[in-house]
Amino acid sequence: MTDRVVTRRRVLGATAATLVALQTPRALAHRAHVVLTRVTANVAAKRWEFEHSIHYHDAALALQQWTRDVAVTPLTTAGRARLLLEIERRVRWSDARGIALQPTAVGGESSGDTVVLFQELPAPDTGGEFSVESTLLQDVFADESHTINLELAAPYRTFKLDARRSKVAFAVA
Numbered sequence: 001m002t003d004r005v006v007t008r009r010r011v012l013g014a015t016a017a018t019l020v021a022l023q024t025p026r027a028l029a030h031r032a033h034v035v036l037t038r039v040t041a042n043v044a045a046k047r048w049e050f051e052h053s054i055h056y057h058d059a060a061l062a063l064q065q066w067t068r069d070v071a072v073t074p075l076t077t078a079g080r081a082r083l084l085l086e087i088e089r090r091v092r093w094s095d096a097r098g099i100a101l102q103p104t105a106v107g108g109e110s111s112g113d114t115v116v117l118f119q120e121l122p123a124p125d126t127g128g129e130f131s132v133e134s135t136l137l138q139d140v141f142a143d144e145s146h147t148i149n150l151e152l153a154a155p156y157r158t159f160k161l162d163a164r165r166s167k168v169a170f171a172v173a
Helices: 003-023 056-067 077-090
Strands: 034-042 047-055 091-095 104-111 114-122 128-134 145-151 157-161 167-172
Touching: 047 056, 056 077, 056 114, 077 091, 077 104, 077 114, 128 145, 128 157, 145 167, 157 167
Parallel strands: 034 145
Antiparallel strands: 034 047, 047 114, 091 128, 104 114, 128 167, 145 157
């Protein structure tokens, strides 16, 4: 075969491979968009502690959409601060009277492919009815869900919040 024929076959082969790749649906390694929040009681310190876990890729895309700054990532202090700010804005806790409970930011870290953000709150003096409402990341991912694990007292409870059910009430003794 001549060099022209070989070159032409390579070009046609590369073109065919590109066309096939463009027609194939994109497979994403991370399809489920889920935030996990654990709420635990630190009895000795009389505090509720919040641990929010977000997949790194979800956090990075959210930061990119919110800030339009590629330098702000989940690995930067500014990125974790912005994520904590959005958690404060979009995850709202309240007592039975509707009075807002406002957890304060403690910090954040990376753990494998997850960004973990921490908050805390003085434990309420009395038990009763509480609620949580979350719209976290729903502006970024339509299928976003937020799993809340309440580990304040046995039995532990788990709630799934999403666009269809964004608020849940729960009792604490």
